[in-house]
Amino acid sequence: MNPRQACLACLESAPPAVFEAALWVAAEHDADVQPAQVLRELASLEQRVAVALPQLPARELAQPLLRQLSALDFHEDDDSPLRPQAALLHKVLQRRRGQSLSLALIALELARRLEIPLQGVNFPGYFLLRVPGADHLLDPCGGRRLYTRDCRDLLVRHFGNTVELSAAHLATCDGHGLLRRLSRNLRQLHQQADDPLAALKDAERVLLLGPPNVADHLARADLYRLIDCPQGERYDLERALLLSDDEAQRLTVSQRLRQMNRTTALH
Numbered sequence: 001m002n003p004r005q006a007c008l009a010c011l012e013s014a015p016p017a018v019f020e021a022a023l024w025v026a027a028e029h030d031a032d033v034q035p036a037q038v039l040r041e042l043a044s045l046e047q048r049v050a051v052a053l054p055q056l057p058a059r060e061l062a063q064p065l066l067r068q069l070s071a072l073d074f075h076e077d078d079d080s081p082l083r084p085q086a087a088l089l090h091k092v093l094q095r096r097r098g099q100s101l102s103l104a105l106i107a108l109e110l111a112r113r114l115e116i117p118l119q120g121v122n123f124p125g126y127f128l129l130r131v132p133g134a135d136h137l138l139d140p141c142g143g144r145r146l147y148t149r150d151c152r153d154l155l156v157r158h159f160g161n162t163v164e165l166s167a168a169h170l171a172t173c174d175g176h177g178l179l180r181r182l183s184r185n186l187r188q189l190h191q192q193a194d195d196p197l198a199a200l201k202d203a204e205r206v207l208l209l210g211p212p213n214v215a216d217h218l219a220r221a222d223l224y225r226l227i228d229c230p231q232g233e234r235y236d237l238e239r240a241l242l243l244s245d246d247e248a249q250r251l252t253v254s255q256r257l258r259q260m261n262r263t264t265a266l267h
């Protein structure tokens with residue numbers, strides 16, 4: 001079983017082994033990654049966190065867990081530009097620096113092992129956490145509580161005043177959604193790092209993990225263009241055209257396809 005197959009198998013297990021699936025994503029990019037070894041190392045981190053938690057009911061331990069991770073020097077990666085190591089879990093565990101999603105994946109796995117209720121929230125631009133039934137969200141980078149006003153401020157920080165906070169922004173994220181978002185993050189980071197072949201692996205995984213999405217097909221089409229693969233680019237453009245309901249977008253994609261056909265005819 002190759003890393004891609006192992007990742008998908010982890011997500012299909014009952015319950016889904018989301019953290020291990022994310023380790024197999026890392027193994028797809030780095031042949032030296034041994035998920036079983038990383039899981040053993042995580043058990044050591046679990047022990048360090050567990051002994052420092054206060055004697056409280058389990059549903060009150062999510063914020064102390066996040067604060068303890070912060071005390072152990074797990075923080076948001078502030079490198080600029082951000083590199084793929086901010087989303088590859090074995091690197092995040094080594095460096096104790098990562099994106100909000102990467103740190104959330106570690107927190108979610110520790111919470112699962114310690115039987116602390118905690119969920120992922122697919123907030124745009126910055127991944128968040130929630131204790132089921134709580135009236136607030138939690139920042140995975142330190143455990144700060146976020147209420148509705150804080151969420152609006154966070155949305156403005158990432159997208160300006162053009163986006164209004166909605167219930168969809170606060171939706172819980174399942175295992176497939178977590179791995180889809182991780183794969184999109186890695187796709188972007190690898191492309192920024194001028195590694196289109198690595199980004200293509202992530203783009204392919206995104207499309208395997210969820211329903212077809214226009215933006216994801218267009219993103220893969222751009223990568224195929226970078227590596228000079230017109231057949232792959234054309235396939236994704238045609239899929240995007242079928243899926244799009246936006247007339248302006250359909251026009252742009254159609255023009256790009258016509259340009260490709262003219263270029264092919266000239267050759």
